[in-house]
Amino acid sequence: MFHSPRPLVAAAAVPIAFGRAGVLRRPQPRFNLVVDLTQQPFSKRWWRGLATLTALVAGVSQLAPPLGALPAGTPVAEGSDQARQEAALAVGALSQGSATGLTMSEGPLARPIVSAPARQSRSLSLIVSPGDDLARLLGRNGVRVADALQAAALVRAEKALPAPGTTLSLRLGAPDGAGQRPIEHLQYRARLDLELVISGSDAGLTVERRQLGLDRTPLRIRGSVGGGLYWALRSAGASPTQAADYLQAIGGSLDVGSEVMPGDRFELVVAQAKSADGRTLSGGLLYAGLERSGGSDLSLVRVPLGGKLQWISETASPEPVRSGLLTPVAGPITSGFGGRMHPILRFIRMHKGVDYGAGWGAPIVAAADGQVIRAGWTGGYGRQVRIAHEGGLVTSYSHMSRIVAEGGFVRRGELIGYVGSSGLSTGPHLHYEVLKDGVPVNPLGVTMVSRPLVDNRLMAAVRARAKALRGL
Structure with missing residues (x-):
């Protein structure tokens, strides 16, 4: 086997010595400043290393x-000239004044004056902060007290208080002896559709309402449903x-959640x-419209109607319509109706409703038209809403994080609250129950009969309105 030759070392550089047994021994250097003090303590070499250290x-x-x-402490300036320079550069102590800028000496182009002349007019742009008072806002910016109070009184009389975030355009006159200025012009x-202008004169302040013309043409939005209807609406x-x-x-x-398909077209x-x-x-x-590829269109x-705004279909029929209850939340069923092992109490217990797995804060809607008969905390059910419907039916929505519908009549699909985990619950979900004459029944098998409150004259008006809005 061939090996590469090792590098040659000059014989004169490292002398070779042999011990008594003929073993090759490398000689130690005679003098080395680097000494390991843990080896051979108290020897001559050890003492030499200690002395070096x-x-x-x-x-x-x-x-x-x-x-x-x-x-x-603060160093004291050495001499009057250094003290003047430190004061001019604002690096001196506060107790010594630390004024910035050197005093100019009297000369042909610069002469001292007793007082500087005041600006005769001053223009400001002010933004109203949340909780701010108009009189205090004007006073903080140099308006004399009488004008600030009068301007605030005029605005209140016109019922046109500036909302937070409103920009005020303000022009002030010459200051009086106290340094306060009168209002010459205030506009916002x-x-x-309304601009308010306050003008100042020797007789006091006057207010002018300027009505602005508006184009009230409604906005029409159209688009196609993609991965999700909500985000398709937002993108449009x-x-x-x-x-x-x-x-x-x-x-x-x-x-x-289940009947709107990708490719359907929405219009609002x-x-x-x-x-x-x-x-x-x-x-x-x-207006709300939906062109469906797998079912009848909506318009x-x-x-x-009935003292409140309600949605009426362009194709509504006065005949009774049989339909199932609307799914109250978007999410899969995680626990069905019937006996089950309770996840907290750990024994077999009748599950009187259906659990929907949904994220915290998901919207919950009413399954059908009805009257809210309970809205609040209900023991282990946490925050709960109960709605009474015709035919002796009651729907119950439990473990909510927040309740929106606290009373009154609600329509099918109307928002009543949000998913949470209140009460005896292991995580965010909706516990949904249906009771028939007070007895729990399976929510998935309930059919209701609804009778739309429409007549021929109302339907004619609805069709005319729908046609006009679609023609924008």
Whole structure:
């Protein structure tokens, strides 16, 4: 086997010696400053290493800076010229004034004056903070007390108090002896269609209301359902409130979680007001439509009915309609109706409803039209809402994190609260029960009969309104 030759070492560099047994022995160097003090203690070599270490420590201690405490207090300037320079640069002690800027000497171009002239007019832009008072806001910015109080009184009389975040355009006059200034001009946008102007004169303050023209053409939003209806609505330009209103509107006619498919097309029309300078204010949802690939289309119009705004289908029929209860929350069923081992009490117990696995804060809607008969804390059920329906049916929604519907009449698909884990619960979910004449029944097998409150004249108005909104 071939091996690469090792590098040659000059014989003169390392002399070779042999011991008594003929074993090759490498000689130790005669003198080495580096000594291991743990080897051969108290030998000559050990004492030499200790002396070397002591000398090195002594040398370092001579070269090291002093370890005394730093001087405390403010150093005193050496001489009047240095004191003037420190004061001019604002590095002197506060107790000595520490004024910035040197005093200019009198000369042909610079002469001392007794007092500086005040600006005769001052313009400001103020933003109203939450909880701020107009009089205090004006007073903090140099307005004289009488003008600040009078301006606040004029605004209250016009019922046009500036909302938080409103920008005030303010121009003040020359200051009086106390340094306070009168109001010459105060202007701000009180509403989208109203601008308030306060002018000052020798006779006092006067107020002027300027009505602004608005374009009230509703806004039409259309799009296609992709991975989820809510995010498709948001991507098309609907606000979170508008998207929630749309889901609530169509939720009264179909199960959004299972009956709305990718490829279906949605359409909604919302009230909107737009000013000449481009500011917009969105209103409520007026129309909700859905073109379905796997079922009948929806066309809903919001009209006043029974003392409140309600959604009426363009194709509504006055005949009774049989339908099942609406699924109250989007989520899978994690525990069905019947006997089961209780997850906390650990014994077999009748499960009087159905559990839906949903995340914390998921919206819960009413399964059908009805009257809220209970809304609050109910022992192990936590926060609970109970709704009475026709035919002796009652639906119950438990373990909620927050309750929205605390009383009154609710429509099918209307928001009543949010999923939580209150009461005797192991995690966020909705416990949903249905009672028939006080006896729990399986919610998945309940069928209801609803009778839409519509007539021919109302349906004619609904169809005309739907046609007009779709034609925008």
